[in-house]
Amino acid sequence: QKEVEQNSGPLSVPEGAIASLNCTYSDRVSQSFFWYRQYSGKSPELIMSIYSNGDKEDGRFTAQLNKASQYVSLLIRDSQPSDSATYLCALTTGSNYKLTFGKGTLLTVNP
């Protein structure tokens, strides 16, 4: 099993809808979980970080973590065309806190 798997996409939603992005991981002792947004040709930009089970909300974004199911998700409410980007799930594992990325999900929000 790959270390970090994301729904392959691409994902297309209409403006104003909820976009749901999912990620599963294989290492049970993963410590920190992040969602990054990356526009084409640009650097990854941190959207959310989450460290414990449950939900964490920041504006239109909600991250959900379930360590028992080894699952982390990102919900984007009231999606805007400017949210169109690739979303990267990332997590740290091990004593060296190695950061491993999923391959990303391309989200398109249609006006």
Added chain:
Amino acid sequence: EAQVTQNPRYLITVTGKKLTVTCSQNMNHEYMSWYRQDPGLGLRQIYYSMNVEVTDKGDVPEGYKVSRKEKRNFPLILESPSPNQTSLYFCASSSGGWQPQHFGDGTRLSIL
């Protein structure tokens, strides 16, 4: 302004000609790392450093060297670049390994 600065942003060079990509951060971060991003392969860690004089290999270290003589700087060295090192490179830093990493703007390397 808190930032991670990489130079150069773009470079076209030839096989075998040594090059260095510089990375500097002004946030007093202890943890720094280098990644390469390739289509279909995603972001892969090349090297990381947990503090000054402490560096270690990531997933794809072959053909690269790094050094961490000062806290703020973490250069990536390609001693003898080859075409398979053509890629988009990112430097990142964080206050600790478990904290989110902040990325530089990237360096696009083309090796002919």
